[in-house]
Amino acid sequence: MANGRVLRLRNQLHVRWKWLLSFRTSDWSLEDYPVVVQREKPEPKYKAPRFLQHSYRAYIINWSVIGFGDTPKEAKVDLAKNFEAISQTRKHAGQSAVRPGLDGPIEFASQEKVTMNETLSEDFIRKVLDLDWAWISDESSLWDFHMEQDNQALYAKIWEIYGVDVSDIQSARLWEILDRIEKSRASAAG
DSSP: OHHHHHHHHHHHHHHHHHHHHHGGGSSSGGGGGGGEEEEEETTOOOOOTTTHHHHHEEEEEEEEOEEEEEEEOOOOOOOOHHHHHHHHHHTTOOOOOOTTTTTOOOOOOOOOTTTTHHHHHHHHHHHHHHHHOOOHHHHHHHGGGGGGSHOOOHHHHHHHHHHHTTTTOTBBBHHHHHHOOOOOOOHHOO
């Protein structure tokens, strides 16, 4: 219990220090943010061979930017890659950088493409993914809904239910799959 309080206090001081230092410049890099590297405890019951369990996690305190690796250095490199991707996305969207020491926003991916046909989306979620409901975005893929080595079982299920082969869609993004199903329906009807 005392260790947890000490860790929280240390993190709070780290956050405040980085926030104060952030006023020296407005062109922040990863080094300007309060970063922590932690050793991860492996989950022995974890049985998803396509997902790796890494030994270390690096993250920016108060922001959901994370990197993983088998060494602290690898975790920091992964964090730097993810930080750069988020920074570029924010820049292209005309959003300002998040000031070091402040809470980073939680941002959801767009649902513009996946909700073009809500009825089909809901049907797909129930029949293919075997879920009553799911929040899906334009970035969601079949990979997000199972732990198998490949998507073959879901491809077969899509074929069985909709009569459409989507196995060549490399990204397995749901909006692309739904778009193909919808186009197949339209061409069959017209």
